[in-house]
Amino acid sequence: MNINDVMNFLKQYDGDDITIMEVCGTHTASISENAIPSLISDKIHLISGPGCPVCVTVSDYVDRLIELALNGNVIVTFGDMIRVPGSRQALADIKAQGADIRMVYSPIQTIELAKAEPDRSFVFAAVGFETTTPIYALLLDEIIRQGIENIKLLTALKTMPNVIARMCESENTIDGFLAPGHVAVITGSEAFAPLAERYNLPFAVSGFEAEEILASIYALVKLRGTGKVINLYKSAVNEKKNEKASDIVNKYLEPYDASWRGLGVIKDSGMAIKSEYSRYDAGSRELVNDYSHKNGCSCKDIITGIKKPTDCPLYNTACTPESPKGACMVSNEGACFNYITNNRK
Template sequence: MKNLAREIVSRINEIARPVKIMHVCGSHEHTIMQHGVRSLLPEEVEVVAGPGCPVCCVPSREIDECLKLAEQGVTITTFGDMLRVPGSKGSLADARADGADVRIVYGVSNAVEIARKLDNEVVFMAAGFETTAPTTASEILSGPPENFSVLSCHRLIPPALRFLIESGEVNLNALIEPGHVSTIIGMKPYEPFSRDYGIPQVIAGFNPLDILMAVYMILRQINRGEARVENEYKRAVRPEGNLKAQEVMDEVFYITEREWRGFPTIPDSVYEIRDEFSQYNAREKFDIEVDEVVDTPSGCICGAVLRGVARPEDCTLFRDPCTPTNPVGACMVSREGTCNIAYRYSSL
């Protein structure tokens, strides 16, 4: 493996030119930092992290919605990473400490099990990109109990990429696309970025060789004057994606617009539950209203980190006081968050 890595790095150096490559996957950032991939690349080849952490992208408004429900006595179920993501006036962990019934689950099926056993309304806060949305949709189609509903916080990666490309804020030249998301959506949703904006793209797996190979494939495209979507992760990603998962999502969700943490409203970027299944839509069931939303704690630059225009080390709160055990911003909460990863693997 070492010899193969050396060979790929050698080829990268042979064809290197100034380029800014963005990836949008927490697992990719983890691999890059853990294995020192950036240190292996020529100085002119820059790899930046974008909005690849689904927990980090959930805005304060959606945390506030859950907090409202918790205040009303609703049982909230969600992934462990979500508990400490900040809302406008605290987190779900704070609400739990104050006596709210907030429970950690490993998935939506665990939340349904709780609802079947509990004589109380149960809401599952469904965070995640296209990777986890099919499981939420499948559970809704299976007919969960009447006291169960979902607060959909599912987001779509391609619309966020379009926003970043069109904003010009990052000035990115190429994209490493996420492997997990691509197993569901395939290659086609990325094609407009190459066709309309001349962006070379490579779908990549998660080990260091995958990342290095993706960088080489991007540079090869640039040197050939090409801009297309290539699939380095062929062992898991089919060009068409997972058609069954796509059908299930289309049946249960419609696509609408909503803000992301650190972003304004992004068109066509979130999944919401269709009217046919409104009895399982917590927003419809409880008519939740929140206002005076504060998206980012004072001094935190999580939004800029998510947009790829800043690194965690640029934040004055990084490491002191913001740490994984005392997170100030959302990017420090999850192990997929760029700040959390930088804290664990950077040399500062």
């Protein structure tokens, strides 16, 4: 079936209502940028799940970064994390007051920064899913190999399977998942097979172009009610996991019970630095509390698909991309950011 046939089918679909959740921030962005909801039937509902790494990071993590910065450490991070609110402030606030917060495009840049100032302590903010976790493991590997003593990592590294299981058991009625393509490059499409079988739900591993997403939605509609994984991103995703990436991750990191914004602690849903390498950990395992809801933000319901961004009382009033109150409005992978910037309905 060609793409025109796919689009005609999806636009004219008049069967039972069907809800599909994407659990990848890049899919969230692409769906919005390409106005995909306007290309499909009103009976096919697309909702965003916990697929934006910044959005699912608890406020305790931001508070810890702020504490480290105020104690004289140099915080090294990607741009999005600088603006994510903690319980009271964001890194951007204390940067404006003189704290040393540095943005990089690659974690490996931290090594050169630390070498240039050996008398200062550097903390890299390592946030992400299976996609980026191997990069942080490689950073740790290089720090140890070079004997660098003035770098630590503060990690908030999450894994997908157990949080997807939580979504399957939530109050939402989800009929299928757009499986995260970037994650699947590392985990292989087989990572989603146990979930498909357990919950009798279809998973479509999808690329990120509009045609790829539409084809995946079509597949999920056709596969509704069947516990099957279909890989529609074969140019990048194999059935089996990436062994090389898995080996470097397992050398330095281990599963632990991670805390998610709006979801609490989920068993074995994160990766933390092993105890034998704890000297390189800036206190990651203790970060469990989340206070983001106290300002009236509905982020915890938005990242689980219970509410749309427009249901939040702060949306596009007190909370905007220029002045975000919640993490979902900060990242270009966040649902709220994409609703506003792309006028998604």
